[in-house]
Amino acid sequence: MHDVDLKQFKFQGQEHEAIPGLTALEKADQEQLLMAGVVSDETNRSASYLQMDHSAVHCRSHNEDVEIMDIKDALKKYDGLKDYFWTLVDKDKDDYTRSAAENLHGGYFIRVKAGAKVEQPIQSCLMLKAEQVGQNVHNIVIIEEGAEAHVITGCSVAHGTNAGAHLGISEFFVEKNASLTFTMVHNWGDHVAVRPRSAGIVKEGGKFLSNYVLLKPVQDLQMYPSIRMVGEDSVARFNSVIVAPEGSYLDMGNRVTMEAPNTRCEIIARTISTGGTIINRGHIGGHAMPAKGHLECQGLILGNGRIHAIPELDGSLEGVELSHEASVGKIAQEEIEYLMARGLDEDEATSTIVRGFLNTDIMGLPEVLTRAIDKQIEELQASGAM
Amino acid sequence: MLKIENLHVEIDGREVLKGIDLEINEGETFILFGPNGSGKTSLLMTLMGFSGYEVTKGSIFFNGKDITHAPTYERARLGIGMSFQRPPTIHGLRTRHLVQMCAREREVDVDEMARKVNFDHFLERDINAGFSGGEIKRSELLQLMAQNPRLVLFDEPESGVDLENMQLVGKVARSILDGDVQPRADLSMKEQKAQKRRTSGLIITHTGYILDYVNADRGQVLYNGHLCCEARPRDILEHIQEYGYQECVKCLN
Ligand SMILES: Nc1ncnc2c1ncn2[C@@H]1O[C@H](COP(=O)(O)OP(=O)(O)OP(=O)(O)O)[C@@H](O)[C@H]1O
Ligand SMILES: [Mg+2]
Numbered sequence: 001m002h003d004v005d006l007k008q009f010k011f012q013g014q015e016h017e018a019i020p021g022l023t024a025l026e027k028a029d030q031e032q033l034l035m036a037g038v039v040s041d042e043t044n045r046s047a048s049y050l051q052m053d054h055s056a057v058h059c060r061s062h063n064e065d066v067e068i069m070d071i072k073d074a075l076k077k078y079d080g081l082k083d084y085f086w087t088l089v090d091k092d093k094d095d096y097t098r099s100a101a102e103n104l105h106g107g108y109f110i111r112v113k114a115g116a117k118v119e120q121p122i123q124s125c126l127m128l129k130a131e132q133v134g135q136n137v138h139n140i141v142i143i144e145e146g147a148e149a150h151v152i153t154g155c156s157v158a159h160g161t162n163a164g165a166h167l168g169i170s171e172f173f174v175e176k177n178a179s180l181t182f183t184m185v186h187n188w189g190d191h192v193a194v195r196p197r198s199a200g201i202v203k204e205g206g207k208f209l210s211n212y213v214l215l216k217p218v219q220d221l222q223m224y225p226s227i228r229m230v231g232e233d234s235v236a237r238f239n240s241v242i243v244a245p246e247g248s249y250l251d252m253g254n255r256v257t258m259e260a261p262n263t264r265c266e267i268i269a270r271t272i273s274t275g276g277t278i279i280n281r282g283h284i285g286g287h288a289m290p291a292k293g294h295l296e297c298q299g300l301i302l303g304n305g306r307i308h309a310i311p312e313l314d315g316s317l318e319g320v321e322l323s324h325e326a327s328v329g330k331i332a333q334e335e336i337e338y339l340m341a342r343g344l345d346e347d348e349a350t351s352t353i354v355r356g357f358l359n360t361d362i363m364g365l366p367e368v369l370t371r372a373i374d375k376q377i378e379e380l381q382a383s384g385a386m
Numbered sequence: 387m388l389k390i391e392n393l394h395v396e397i398d399g400r401e402v403l404k405g406i407d408l409e410i411n412e413g414e415t416f417i418l419f420g421p422n423g424s425g426k427t428s429l430l431m432t433l434m435g436f437s438g439y440e441v442t443k444g445s446i447f448f449n450g451k452d453i454t455h456a457p458t459y460e461r462a463r464l465g466i467g468m469s470f471q472r473p474p475t476i477h478g479l480r481t482r483h484l485v486q487m488c489a490r491e492r493e494v495d496v497d498e499m500a501r502k503v504n505f506d507h508f509l510e511r512d513i514n515a516g517f518s519g520g521e522i523k524r525s526e527l528l529q530l531m532a533q534n535p536r537l538v539l540f541d542e543p544e545s546g547v548d549l550e551n552m553q554l555v556g557k558v559a560r561s562i563l564d565g566d567v568q569p570r571a572d573l574s575m576k577e578q579k580a581q582k583r584r585t586s587g588l589i590i591t592h593t594g595y596i597l598d599y600v601n602a603d604r605g606q607v608l609y610n611g612h613l614c615c616e617a618r619p620r621d622i623l624e625h626i627q628e629y630g631y632q633e634c635v636k637c638l639n
Contacts, residue, residue: 334474337436340458341468342488342529349459352479352487356512359478 036154204231246275253281273305286320467535519546556599
């Protein structure tokens with residue numbers, strides 16, 4: 001694992017004034033947010049949160065069932081959030097967790113009230129604005145019993161910002177019969193180091209659907225969100241679509257443990273390296289039965305690059321059913337020729353197949369986000385990277 | 387339309403086609419018989435220009451143009467269309483999108499065409515993902531309809547198809563060969579008739595069921611990489627049913 005030298009980054013003094021709404025941002029920054037799935041027109045969102053460097057500059061809920069605030073305020077309001085704060089992630093895990101524990105800059109606290117079916121997504125954005133800034137955030141998401149919500153988190157550099165470090169702790173609580181769809185889109189820069197440390201817990205009948213999209217360069221990213229399915233009949237599903245251009249180093253994956261009967265989980269990661277390195281991890285543990293888990297790590301190397309798939313299955317009793325499918329390779333010649341037989345030339349065929357590979361239909365994303373993703377794929381293809 | 391001269395083809399250094407001569411005229415449908423492993427599919431793959439089928443001798447002409455070494459997409463654009471027996475699944479590529487691409491610049495009504503092959507409910511599915519044998523056939527026909535080729539290469543239209551679907555497949559294959567796939571609203575019946583051009587066909591069959599639907603003019607048997615026994619397709623079929631392929635051995639010698 002690579003280490004990030006935190007001393008290189010400014011972890012002090014990058015505060016910003018609050019803004020009345022996301023439209024108050026510069027146009028170029030709004031565009032950056034859009035690429036990360038965050039819309040500045042908040043009318044189609046239940047709630048919005050924006051962290052810029054060391055300050056929570058905007059936070060507003062449009063839905064009475066959605067509570068959203070700066071984590072610092074939540075800690076005051078809820079007496080330190082004892083049942084949640086640092087209960088899933090170990091404060092002393094590494095330098096990054098310690099940094100976030102010692103010098104907290106903010107982060108979102110989202111609570112969706114019991115029974116509420118929140119239709120419009122809740123959006124949050126964690127932005128690096130100042131050059132060479134180091135950002136420590138801690139996020140808490142609680143979906144109370146029977147509630148449903150979609151949280152979109154866009155992590156982005158501001159327009160023109162090149163270098164920075166983002167350290168983010170996230171703890172997810174999906175309560176009984178609750179459902180959380182969590183979509184994260186990263187739009188970093190090629191000198192940004194990123195260290196999310198995330199964990200979640202899913203209770204009885206709960207559903208945790210996680211989507212992750214990374215199509216932009218990032219210097220060094222390491223994350224391995226870990227989800228415990230502790231309640232019967234719970235479901236977890238992870239879908240990732242990842243592209244690593246030259247210069248990107250990504251060490252990422254998901255870890256899910258099924259600790260209650262009748263649990264199901266699926267992890268599907270589709271990765272493309274066009275010159276970067278991707279370590280694609282996946283771990284499913286089956287420790288109660290019946291439990292069913294499937295893991296897929298599909299990797300394409302286009303041009304240069306490295307993809308190291310590490311799928312792991314750990315079943316500890318009779319009755320668990322775990323499977324995995326992993327591949328690292330190139331586009332199948334058979335598929336290219338099939339399309340060529342329909343009149344597509346080799347480039348058209350290749351780009352059609354790559355687009356299909358990166359398809360995000362299964363994620364059920366809002367249309368603007370799908371369009372933003374399509375646009376990024378188009379730009380990648382136009383640049384000749386794939 | 388299609389002219390093959392003394393075609394020799396190797397796969398991995400092993401010769402599978404050993405001097406094929408064949409001519410198919412405009413609007414003509416040619417039926418190819420032959421035992422398993424005799425090289426029928428290899429012939430179609432070679433005509434389409436797939437990698438792995440190495441032409442070591444001979445030539446292929448399409449409408450007078452030497453396409454022996456032309457890339458696959460060029461052959462497709464010249465008007466050769468092929469129905470695949472086991473096409474690959476392409477993740478994230480919707481059937482609708484592929485059909486649209488088959489038509490290239492031409493305007494087509496994908497939904498209307500899909501209804502003709504009873505495939506309108508599959509348009510949003512990823513191409514070939516979990517398609518059954520009969521569904522693959524219908525999907526391939528749909529793509530051919532959109533492609534509107536001058537020559538259709540059809541590998542065993544009846545394989546994996548139930549009786550009901552056989553009717554559908556047979557009728558649609560017929561209409562593709564008859565050239566009336568895309569009725570054009572802007573033309574009168576008379577103009578359409580005048581414009582109608584028949585499509586040529588090269589069809590591989592074991593059972594001959596397809597003969598109930600298409601007007602097949604000529605046929606031949608491919609045996610161990612050689613073509614032989616030219617006759618009317620029905621007669622060849624009857625002969626094979628009665629005597630097997632034994633007679634071909636004699637005929638070749
Ligand atoms: N990709 C391949 N690699 C190696 N050998 C091949 C390949 N494709 C075909 N062959 C061989 O070439 C010969 C001809 O095969 P082909 O598929 O053309 O036969 P066919 O006449 O279509 O048979 P069938 O009636 O069973 O479909 C066979 O011996 C087959 O094993
Ligand atoms: Mg065959």
